[in-house]
Amino acid sequence: MACYTKDSQNDAKPDELIPIRAFSDITNVSVSTLRYYDEIGLFTPAMRTRGGYRYYSAMQIVTIKFIRVLLDCGFSLSEVCELSHDRSPESMARLMHGKTLELDREMSLIMERRAVLDVFQCLICEGLTANEERVSVEKMQALPIITGTKNTFFSDEFMFYKSFVRFLKETPNVNHSFPVGGLFRDMAAFEASPSTPDNFFSIDPAGKDEKPAGTYVVGYTRGYYGDTNGLEKRMSAFIDEQRLEVTGPVYNIFLHDEISLKDPRNFLKQSSVRVKLET
Amino acid sequence: MACYTKDSQNDAKPDELIPIRAFSDITNVSVSTLRYYDEIGLFTPAMRTRGGYRYYSAMQIVTIKFIRVLLDCGFSLSEVCELSHDRSPESMARLMHGKTLELDREMSLIMERRAVLDVFQCLICEGLTANEERVSVEKMQALPIITGTKNTFFSDEFMFYKSFVRFLKETPNVNHSFPVGGLFRDMAAFEASPSTPDNFFSIDPAGKDEKPAGTYVVGYTRGYYGDTNGLEKRMSAFIDEQRLEVTGPVYNIFLHDEISLKDPRNFLKQSSVRVKLET
DNA sequence: TTGCTCCTCACGTCACGTGAGGTGGC
């Protein structure tokens, strides 16, 4: 299965022969890689001495450069080998088009992963600078999210997980990598049952739903996923004290969870509800 | 080195236990992957029967989701294992920032590869639709290139390769993956010595040099890298016949070379020189 | 002749996938 070698061996002359190390330096292809390509018959040196020393011709610089181009384009070594048997401009154009599509898919995967990282970094940073001591009023930016369907609660101690699994499995376009938060239809619902959100939502930059920008009453608490430590009561008391009027849903998100903390009793949750501004 | 399991085992109850296949379906993590994670101690099931059957708790859905997030972010399995020992928001933010940079590097690599593919696809397509029969006048688009330093020719039969290697090794910012062409300072130089270009250039979309857009006299020939088959004379004759005036350098590029053809005697070269337009 | 380059061969890598052959659980 010698592939890309014989084509150009005829012009090898002794004085243009290059030993393997020098050839490696010229082409930026490692010595072990060159030996490997020789072993699998993909690219064999123009000459070998009786002692087995490999010598490459200057012409082979072009050949190896081209093999690396194909590999960089996403062809496997065996594909490159096969290509040697029937190369034609038409088939090559077709194959390259296919590789273009593959690269595009790979690109969007990487962009998605970057987005995931960014979201988590933002949450962690927000957690690091949070004022955990007391409930406060903060301006918050808009947050694109994907909201799941309304949770149906059975009187079942595992309903939280069942709803959570249903959210992950059944919400269209939900990406499992993004963090998930819980949402209560209003402050009253949060106070009534602070561990059972009406909906789950995923913090996804591509989400079509949105937690709107605005001024929010924000509170924090530490503890495991179900725990609230009376945060809902503290927030309610603060709202009354400050004579604020709040509107819309309560958003619960974990700024620090198992991603950034080992001890689950220390998970940092943020609850926020929007202030209705007097006009 | 059990890592992300013990934290959340206490809440496992018999009736919420999930066998491996169902857990795999819920989490989109393959059965063999789950067994592998168990084997290396990264993620062990909440319970095992006497017979060795693995049962996972619903809570572990969150745990495995989070492990996958870290893996998607570019952490290796051993890194994820290590992370279990000291997770803190601060260190996590730092590590994630590092991964962000890595992803960015990976992205630019992929974009570069896409660009390489595009350039080759364009050349191949141009070759497929070329009018090889005769020299003609064509409008051509601008082509960003990186031009190398002037070749110094020794009276040496390998000087072509020596110059070529020098171009590849010494031209700043040259990317070995892009195709390389040859350039003659003017039509007279091309006619005088059609196998020894004054400079090499790389067809690189990021190049700061440019083959300008315009109307060109274009000719084609087939053959190996040094061959011209008198193309320079045919072009010159055409220019005289048509009473054209040409200006600027002659650009030689291979539209079909070993990338898309097996037989080196069939390589398709294009030569073009710009027409000075009468005002 | 010295010392540097080169050689082969065997094994390791990384995160699983794929059987073969056998047993467990409702």
Added chain:
DNA sequence: TTGCTCCTCACGTCACGTGAGGTGGC
């Protein structure tokens, strides 16, 4: 009891990298 799920163990993958131990070439 049947048949389905699950188990372990061993080996394969892909494109090389890394020694160990030995020889070749100027």
